[in-house]
Amino acid sequence: MTTTVARATGLTKRYGSFTAVDAVDFSLEEHRIYGLLGRNGAGKTTIMQLLTGQLFPNGGELEVFGRPPAEHADVLRRLCFIAESQRYPEDFTPAHVFTAAPWFFENWDAGFAERLVADFRLPLKRRIKKLSRGQLSAVGVIVGLASRAQLTFFDEPYLGLDAVVRHIFYDRLLEDYAEHPRTIVLSTHLIDEVANLLEHIILIDQGRILLDRDAEEVRGSATTIAGARSVVEQFVADRPVIGREALGGLSSVTIDGRLDQPERVRAAELGLELAPVSLQQLIVHLTGTDLAGTAEQEAAA
C-alpha cells in the first residue's frame, strides 16, 4: 500500500493576472523519485515553492503530510528544498552551513555530509562568496542529500556542476535512497542524464499537467518509425502521431504507443526501422520544444 505524502487538488497560483499554476491535480507518494519536468517558465519552481510553504496558493487545496504546508512548522521540518541559486549568509563557509544544518533537519547525517565533501572536493573553510559556481551548487546538493528529509526537492541543482560531479550526485542519491527511502522531487532539463533515476514523471506545460505517469510506462509509450517517406506515412496512417521529421524522401515519425509483434514484423518487411524513444525525445515531442538544446547548453556550462 502506498502512502500519499502530498496532494494537490485544483491547485492554482497567479502572479497578478498571470496564472502560473492552473488548477492542477497531482499527488506525491512515499518512497518514490519524481521528475518534475517541463519547459522554461512551465511552473515547476512555483509548484515546488507552493509545496514547501514558500508561496500561498490562490485557489485549490494543498496538503503536505496531511496539512497545508505554509505556516505549519511540523510539516516544514520534514521538507528540504534546494534551489538553483541557493543563498547563504555572505560570511558563512560550507563548514558553517553543515554545522547549522542539524538545527533544520532532524535526520541530518554529518558522516554522510563529510563523505560527500570529500567526493565533491569541496573546500570547507573557504567563504561562500569565494566559491566557484559549481562548488556553491555542491554545497546545496550535499545539504539536500545529507538532510535525508522525508520530502526533498532539488530544483535544477546543477548550475556549474561538471559531468563528473553530476554523476557522483546521481550515484550517491541512488545509493542513499536505497538505504534510506524517501520522496525526492527532481526538476531538471538534463532529462536523459536522470532518466534512469526517475520512477515517476510529472510533465508541466504552461501551468498545466501534460503527463503524470510511471516512468517505466512513459519510456515504452512511444515508438519512432523511419524509412522511405511514402512507406512510413502509409504505415502510420490512423495512428496517433506525436512527432514528424522529414529529410528529402526519408521521414521519421514518432507515434504514441507500442507496436505489437505482427506490426513489428510488417514494419521489418516494409524495410522500416523502429527505434525506442528516449524520455527526453518524448518530452520534446509532447511540449513541442527542444529541451535537448537547453540540456546541451547547460551540460557545456
Ligand SMILES: Nc1ncnc2c1ncn2[C@@H]1O[C@H](COP(=O)(O)OP(=O)(O)OP(=O)(O)O)[C@@H](O)[C@H]1O
Ligand atoms: N514573482 C513572480 N512574478 C511574476 N511572474 C512570475 C513570478 N515568479 C514566476 N513567474 C512566472 O511564472 C511562470 C512560472 O515560473 P516558474 O519559475 O515556476 O517556472 P519553471 O518551470 O520553474 O521555469 P524554469 O525551468 O525556467 O526554471 C513563468 O512564466 C514566470 O515568468
